[in-house]
Amino acid sequence: MSLLFRSFAWLLAAAVTFATLGPPGLRPHSALGQDGEHALAFILIGLAFGLAYRRRRLAVAALSVALIGLLELMQFWAPGRHARLEDFLVDALTACLGFALAAAADWTLARFGATTVASESPAE
Numbered sequence: 001m002s003l004l005f006r007s008f009a010w011l012l013a014a015a016v017t018f019a020t021l022g023p024p025g026l027r028p029h030s031a032l033g034q035d036g037e038h039a040l041a042f043i044l045i046g047l048a049f050g051l052a053y054r055r056r057r058l059a060v061a062a063l064s065v066a067l068i069g070l071l072e073l074m075q076f077w078a079p080g081r082h083a084r085l086e087d088f089l090v091d092a093l094t095a096c097l098g099f100a101l102a103a104a105a106d107w108t109l110a111r112f113g114a115t116t117v118a119s120e121s122p123a124e
Contacts, residue, residue, distance in 0.1 A: 002052065009048035016041050020071055024080045035090055042068070042091045046098020054106060061099040065092045 019027045019041070030037055046064065053060040072088045075081035 005048065005052035009045070009052040012045060012048050016045060017071060021074060021078045021081065035086075038087055038090045039094045042094040043098040043101070046095035046100075047102050048098070050099040050102025051105070054102075057099060057103060061096060064095050064099075068092050068095060 028037075032040060046061070049060050049064060050057055068091045069088055072083045072091070075083040
């Protein structure tokens with residue numbers, strides 16, 4: 001299952017990188033607006049990487065924030081793109097929210113999954 005999560009996380013990262021640095025005309029647009037699109041993309045990034053790298057979640061979250069900053073700076077050299085502090089803040093904060101959701105999901109599954117398993121096994 002970990003391989004599936006990791007593959008999905010890296011494919012999602014590649015898609016977001018293309019949407020961020022690729023030609024503006026090829027970037028998907030939705031009714032969410034630019035900030036909403038950024039928030040959705042990076043909350044999914046955080047959730048995907050948070051589930052894919054459970055044992056190193058904090059280190060991967062810190063690395064993700066650094067790479068999100070690098071991705072934003074790379075837009076200075078991408079034709080038709082612009083780097084904005086607001087985009088970095090939205091992207092980094094929502095990625096961290098995604099990591100927090102992954103941690104909450106793990107905690108919930110560990111807490112209630114263990115209770116369910118224990119209640120289904122014969123007591124004596």
